[in-house]
Amino acid sequence: MLEHYMQQGSSFASQIDGLVWMIFLMTTFWFLLVEGILFWLLWRFRARPGHKAVYLDDHAEHAFEVKWIEIPHRVILLCDVAVIIGAITVWSEVKLSAPAPDEVVRVVAQQWAWTFTHAGRDGKLDTADDIVTIDELHVQVGKTYSYELGAKDVLHSFSIPVFRLKQDAIPGRVITGWFKPTIVGEFDVQCAEICGIGHGIMPARLYVETPEAHAAWIANPTHYLAYKF
Amino acid sequence: MAETHGHEAHGHDAHGHHEEGWFVKYFWSTDHKMIAKQYLLTGMLLGAVGAYFAYVFRMQLAFPNKPVPGYGLVTGADYNALVTNHGAIMIFWVAMPVLIAAFGNFLIPLMVGCDDMVFPRLNRLSYQIFLVSALVLAASFFVQGGAFGGAWTSYPPLSAKAEYSLTDLGPTLWLAAVALEFVAFLLGGINFVTTAMNSRAPGMKAFDIPMAVWMIVIASILFMCSVGPLVAGAVMLMFDQQVGTGFFDPDRGGDPVLWQHLFWFFGHPEVYVVLLPALGFVAEIITTFSRKRLFAYRTVLYTTIGTGVLSFFVWAHHQFIAGIDPRMANVFSVTTVLISIPIAEMTFVYIATLFGGSISFRVPMLWALAFIAEFLMGGVTGIFLGASGADIYFHDTYFVVAHFHYTFFPIAIIGTFAGLTYWFPKMFGRHMNETVNKVHFWITITCFNGIFLPLFVLGAAGDHRRIFDYGNFPELSQPWMQDLRVFATVSLLIMLAVQPLFLANFFYSMFKGRKAEANPWKANTLEWQCPSPPPHGNFSPLPEVYRGPYEYSAEGRADDFWPQNSPT
Amino acid sequence: MVRPIATTRSASGVPTGRLAVWWVLASEIVIFGGLLGSYLLHRLGHPEWATYASHTNTWAGAFNTFVLLTSSLSAVLAHQAAEQGNGKKAANLLLATCGGALIFLIVKSFEWTAEIQHGYTITANGFWSFYYIAAGLHGLHVIAGAIIMLIVAADARKGKDLQRVELIGIYWHFVDLVWIFLFPLLYIAK
Amino acid sequence: MSTPSSHSHEHGHESGGHEAHDGAHHTNYVKIWAMLLVLLGVSLAGPELGIRTVTLLTAFGIAVVKAYMVAKYFMHLNIERRFVVQLLTVCLGLMMLFFLATAPDVMKHWGMNWRNESAKNANIPEATHHAEGGEHAAAGHEVVPAHEAAPAHQAAPAHEAAPAHGAGE
Structure with a gap:
């Protein structure tokens, strides 16, 4: 359901969308069923002359409850268990596992700009050839990246909707995670945690490039201000 | 308010009260009914302020960077302030005072059959502290910064830091207002719980207490047991702001995540604190208007208590991706999805109450049914956010905004209108105009869905919260998304346009409405067994209770209701 | 002020006044619980705070504990006297409790001035921030308790509302209980 | 409010003298009070011994015992209704729950996929500017050696300059 609105740009995007699709099916079923019963009851038992409400004493209520409330209740319990299993598997896949990264990129959020530190030619971070850019992240499609996320001042949230990636950046903490781009293109990076007056004006651009384009970019990194409004 | 206000004959009271002066009667009263009206009117006034904020920032979202009529140009700072205070006002200064304090004050003494709250002066004091908190919040708008x-x-x-928020006094005043509001509701809560526990009418056993009283009492208990850490947190945050301590400052040994835990430990029980009173009103209304016994009273009670207890175990689903240890997220995801079970059972039991009834669609019943229908949508969309895997995408998007408006709007607005239209005859002794209210009902409900259904779609498309201008994000400024934002804003405008209709009907009928008899809806609970509006001292003599509150359509009786206090 | 009939009823078996005090205590437990919980989280997370804590004056803390325990004794004896209907004796014992509170506050003020002069102000570091907030909030509760106690003692002397002696006694024991936990947390965990 | 002259300023022994007419009930309170003082003395002895774990154990163990005694005898919780005792224990349980669920984030400074850098740096005592001058190290932010040799092209961007080094790494 989500891919209709937002492309699946990373390896685990399809798993998150699958979980959302499963929950969507279940919740829509229950929602329509219960609303249907509600409106049917309203129509069926509307006040009509000569029609009197029935009185269910405790015994009758109990029988009715066992038949009509307990069964759907158990089915909901099953649905919940399915949702929990789905949620935990997807969460473990995305947040708990950390596959060996081909490259590490450092993301530092600050009041109203993103600073990306790419590993540069040698593929190693904290070496002389690192490329530091502002509000512009260049990655190669198909490569597994691990990111080190930090913040300078307040809470921010590193969010790439197309990757289904979101992780809050907390000042004083370094939070790691991973993503593996699967489609080429130019996408949005948003801040998902309110960080003051400029929260709405700190967009960054994500460039997922083919291996050749990426190598070309590393050779002579474009002037990172190309995008700024 | 004019002297003819409801209390025509100031009948002799059980206490032989001396004649109160005009000021004492309306502003210094210790009568639980007058304090209820004070809370109600303050809550409605602040509701108007909150709605105004919603109007301004929705206009900015629909027509970015154009001056908003009635406000002017909305900058980033303005937008954040409007969104922040819309949320804070609607939860702390509209939902809680109206649902818990106004209806709690009015209904608990009447429904348990006693003459007033156990501590009348403490009751007055808690309203006054609440009023001061509202004034301090208002002051926070006009300070420098x-x-x-x-x-x-x-x-x-x-x-915590002025140099980050660029507002130096605003945060402290805002925090002081919230802390004062907590003190007011701690004092109020003690009054509600003690009155409901101790001063029940003779013969009223635990399962004879109307569901509305049970719900308001459980809500107060949830509030009192959950607000503590946040009061401590507010003191720590205020010292961080003004004195310069480093409780939440990472560079000085503090930890911002501690505040998130302190806040949400209170935050989630808080949403059940405002939910339960609305559920209580709906229980009273659907039983009265379907002339039928509340289905499985004990199940409703036990699931309410179960939901209340479980609500203390779920708070970190607000922080799945906020930097808590990812392994904790699995624990809280399990408890969050499991909390949908007691709520689902309660909804089924409410709907089962309608089975076999003879349902008359008066205005209170329309609101109560709309509550069930809309709240189902809110509950169902909560599963997306409770599942930790899916929350990665949906966290802090408009999907979350739409979800919690599908729970808060039924609670605060639909629940309040249901309660108001149901108990208006008892509160003011007169009837409101039915047709005006029905027009108001249908427009408000359709527009409400018109506002928030598009927001679900926008949230799924990656729209993040609190961003005042989507022009900077190419993916979010696609034409179809902007159309949805305009559609939502227009729906809001129509909904806001129809509210004065209800307010006019409300204030006009208060003085000029058709006279209401003691029991217009033919209900069983005790508040309908005393004159409308109830005189000072409520009942003379104080009632005895012989049966449960929901004995409608009992076999072998002429009329289809059986008041709790009638011996036969 | 004529008290409503509602106050006289006791469907739950606990008199209204005492039931309300238990609810006050429940919310107070949660407030102090949140504060001391946060402090404990930081203490266990930052071992170096033990070196800062070494500058607290254990003897002053111990003496204050002694004073509060004694004032708890006089509070419960006042409650006992009130139960026997002896308002005057209850009032005197309540005043002794307030005397204890006064001594507690005096000792605390000396202690704090000494520490502040040494440079351990509230903004010095995390430990001292928590130290002043926790002890300060507790101190405010001691002051509030003492004020209410003076009012109750005045009424009790005239034999009015003797059941309130017990109520303020329970609140006082709670304030003493909080100090019983504050004392090792702030003074002994070095 | 006419307070009688006998307003006692002394502590302890003065109130002891009050119980002129004894009864089984009286000595009961004073006995408990005496036991509490003994426990206080014991908990004070802990730090003198110097063994840290013993001190902590005695201090908090005794605190719990003292709390139990005050609650039971002084607050008469032993003769109070069941639901009051349950209410107070539920509140304590909630605080335990809050503590346990918050500990992995606030008490521990590292976890799955995250580490709290500032908590490690905060071990350097803050500017406790007083006698023990030697002990306190560089105050405030210790400057993280930024990888100065950032590539030449990183010119200051048009809007607010984003310095190369971040507190993040």
Whole structure:
């Protein structure tokens, strides 16, 4: 359901969308069923002359409850268990596992700009050839990246909707995670945690490039201000 | 308010009260009914302020960077302040005072059959502290630097350091207002719980207590047991702001995540605190208007208590991706999805109450049914956010905004209108105009869905919260998304346009409405067994209770209701 | 002020006044619980705070504990006297409790001035921030308790509302209980 | 409010003298009070011994015992209704729950995929500017050696300059 609105740009995007699709099916079923019963009851038992409400004493209520409330209740319990299993598997896949990264990129959020530190030619971070850019992240499609996320001042949230990636950046903490781009293109990076007056004006651009384009970019990194409004 | 206000004959009271002066009667009263009206009117006034904020920032979202009529140009700082205070006002200064304090004060003494709250002066004091908190909040808009703009959750370091929020006094005044509001509701809660536990009418056993009283009492208990850590947190945050301590400052040994835990430990029980009173009103209304016994009273009670207890175990689903240890997220995801079970059972039991009834669609019943229908949508969309895997995408998007408006709107607005239209004859002794209310009902409900269904779609498309201008994000400024934002804003405009219709009907009928008899809806609970509006001292003599509150359509009786206090 | 009939009823078996005090205590437990919980989280997380804590004056803390325990004794004896209907004796014992509170506050003020002069102000570091907030909030509760106690003692002397002696006694024991936990947390965990 | 002259300023022994007419009930309170003082003395002896774990154990163990005694005898919780005792224990349980669920984030400074850098740096005592001058190290932010040799092209961007080094790494 989500891919209709937002492309699946990373390896685990399809798993998150699958979980959302499963929950969507279940919740829509229950929602329509219960609303249907509600409106049917309203129509069926509307006040009509000569029609009197029935009185269910405790015994009758109990029988009715066992038949009509307990069964759907158990089915909901099953649905919940399915949702929990789905949620935990997807969460473990995305947040708990950390596959060996081909490259590490450092993301530092600050009041109203993103600073990306790419590993540069040698593929190693904290070496002389690192490329530091502002509000512009260049990655190669198909490569597994691990990111080190930090913040300078307040809470921010590193969010790439197309990757289904979101992780809050907390000042004083370094939070790691991973993503593996699967489609080429130019996408949005948003801040998902309110960080003051400029929260709405700190967009960054994500460039997922083919291996050749990426190598070309590393050779002579474009002037990172190309995008700024 | 004019002297003819409801209390025509100031009948002799059980206490032989001396004649009160005009000021004492309306502003210094210790009568639980007058204090209820004070809370109600303050809540409605602040509801108007909150709605005005919603109007301004929705206009900015629909027509970015154009001056909003009635406000002017909305900058980033303005937008954050408007969004922050819309949230804070609607939860702390509209939902809680109206649902818990106004209806709690009015209904608990009447429904348990006693003459007033156990501590009348403490009751008056808690309203006065609440009023001061509202004034302090109002002051926070006019201080140098502007109002606080760090979201109603006020996460530090943004809310703790002036150089980050660029508002130096606003956050402290905002925090002081919230802390005062907590004190007011702690004192009020003690009154509600003690009155409901101790001063029940003779013969009223535990399962004879109407569901509305049970719900308001459980809500107060949830509030009193959950607000503590946040009061401590507010003291710590205020010292961080003004004195310069480093409780939440990472550079000085503090930890911002501690505030998130302190806040949400209170935050989630808080949403059940405002939910339960609305559920209580709906229980009273659907039983009265379907002339039928509340289905499985004990199940409703036990699931309410179960939901209340479980609500203390779920708070970190607000922080799945906020930097808590990812392994904790699995624990809280399990408890969050499991909490849908007691709520689902309660909804089924409410719907089962309609089975076999003879349902008359008067205005209170329309609101109560709309509550069930809309709240189902809110509950169902909560599963997406409770599942940790799916929350990665949906966290802090408009999907979350739409979800919690599908729970808060039924609670605060639909629940309040249901309660108001149901108990208006008892509160003011007169009837409101039915047709005007029905027009208001249908427009408000359709427009409400018109506002928030598009927001679900926008949230799924990646729209993030609290961003005042989507022009900077190419993916979010596609034409179809902007059309949805305009559609939502237009729906809001129509809904706001119809509210004065209800307010006019409300204030006009208060003095000029058709006279109401003691029991217009033919209900069983005790508040309908005393004159409308109830005189000082409520009952003379105080009632005895012989049966449960929902004995409608009992076999072998002429009329289809059986008041709790009638011996036969 | 004529008290409503509602106050006289006791469907739950606990008199209204005492039931309300238990609810006050429940919310107070949660407030102090949140504060001391946060402090404990930081203490266990930052071992170096033990070196800062070494500058607290254990003897002053111990003496204050002694004073509060004694004032708890006089509070419960006042409650006992009130139960026997002896308002005057209850009032005197309540005043002794307030005397204890006064001594507690005096000792605390000396202690704090000494520490502040040494440079351990509230903004010095995390430990001292928590130290002043926790002890300060507790101190405010001691002051509030003492004020209410003076009012109750005045009424009790005239034999009015003797059941309130017990109520303020329970609140006082709670304030003493909080100090019983504050004392090792702030003074002994070095 | 006419307070009688006998307003006692002394502590302890003065109130001891009050119980002129004894009864089984009286000595009961004073006995408990005496036991509490003994426990206080014991908990004070802990730090003198110097063994840290013993001190902590005695201090908090005794605190719990003292709390139990005050609650039971002084607050008469032993003769109070069941639901009051349950209410107070539920509140304590909630605080335990809050503590346990918050500990992995606030008490521990590292976890799955995250580490709290500032908590490690905060071990350097803050500017406790007083006698023990030697002990306190560089105050405030210790400057993280930024990888100065950032590539030449990183010119200051048009809007607010984003310095190369971040507190993040």
